[in-house]
Amino acid sequence: MIAIEHLRHVDAAPARAARERYRAGSVAPTSGVAPGFTQANMIVLPRDWAFDFLLYAQRNPKACPVLDVSDPGSHATLLAPGADLRTDLPLYRIWREGKLAEETADARAAWAEHPDLVSFLIGCSFTFETPMAEAGIEIRHITDGSNVPMYLTDRPCRPAGRLHGNLVVSMRPIAPGRVADAATISGRFPAVHGAPVHIGAPDEIGIADLGKPDFGDAVRIEPGEVPVFWACGVTPQAAVMASGVPFAITHAPGHMFITDIPDSAYHA
Known part of the structure; x- marks a missing residue:
């Protein structure tokens, strides 16, 4: 992937520092944070729902441009080696039966409920x-x-x-x-x-x-x-609500995952 190739030549210290703040408990919208580094929306679903969402994203690429997909059960991403998707976003939403059940700064407890979760990172207009x-x-x-x-x-x-x-x-x-x-x-x-x-x-x-x-x-x-x-x-969160998805984890709106990928990697 072209985005991954850019990691070889980039000092991603500002992105890592932002993720470390969020892992330590800082909560704030990410617009304007670590400028120059790509930010991503996130939705995490049990494996049973992952294909449905991948197809949904393929059919709606303007709204759901997929940047990375994890292996089932993984909380890592190639877009930021060493990052933990369970802790490195400032704020998460936990969904149950299509309804918002909780907002939390640490998704590890919810993540542990399903051993086969698949994470999707989706392009963000930030x-x-x-x-x-x-x-x-x-x-x-x-x-x-x-x-x-x-x-x-x-x-x-x-x-x-x-x-x-x-x-x-x-x-x-x-x-x-x-x-x-x-x-x-x-x-x-x-x-x-x-x-x-x-x-x-x-x-x-x-x-x-x-x-x-x-x-x-x-x-x-x-x-x-x-x-x-x-x-x-x-x-995707609107789809979770409309479709009554039994379980999902997402970012809270405006509280993104900051990757190590420079914005220029996605410049057409």
């Missing part, structure tokens, strides 16, 4: 925020120190096996003169959601109120700014 910011495009949730707003849309994903659900999107308000630039820059990163899926008119995708996100925090939108929407890696 990855292209750094090049957008370097181009002078403000990332409002970073400016204001909040989590990115995420919304459940009325757009159904393609079902697969027992999994179904609607698309989740993240939103960033962009100055009208920079919308095309934001689309162009993010479009260069297809492995981490790529270009926007919708621009403006939130009601056209079933979002009634931008001030009430389904996940994350509402952000300030200045007069004239355009809401721009990207496919979001929280989409």
Whole structure:
């Protein structure tokens, strides 16, 4: 894999330091943390559900671009040698029968319930925020120190096996003169959601109120700014809820796994 090859030439100390903080118990959204290193969403499922999800991701690549898949029972990833997926994210969600049962900073106890768990790491739009910011495009949730707003849309994903659900999107308000630039820059990163899926008119995708996100925090939108929407890696959590998945572990929205892979590895 091209991403793994990049590990040979990269000093990933900032990414490792961030993971060590989270392993020690620090809890905070990861947007803007260890800039330049790829971040990933995560969903962990019993082996019996893993093929269904792999097919779901293949059918919905914009929302679920898979970066790595673990062996059953493993809590390691080639994207960050030495990392532990049970402890190295800042905040986890434990799901039972499609309902959120718990949020925790340490998933080891829940992980131990199933010996055959398969972990999926999925591209995250935080990855292209750094090049957008370097181009002078403000990332409002970073400016204001909040989590990115995420919304459940009325757009159904393609079902697969027992999994179904609607698309989740993240939103960033962009100055009208920079919308095309934001689309162009993010479009260069297809492995981490790529270009926007919708621009403006939130009601056209079933979002009634931008001030009430389904996940994350509402952000300030200045007069004239355009809401721009990207496919979001929280989409698997919407599928967990809609499909009544018996057991799953995910990242908490906005609290990602920071890999040792540089963003440039996923630049098309």
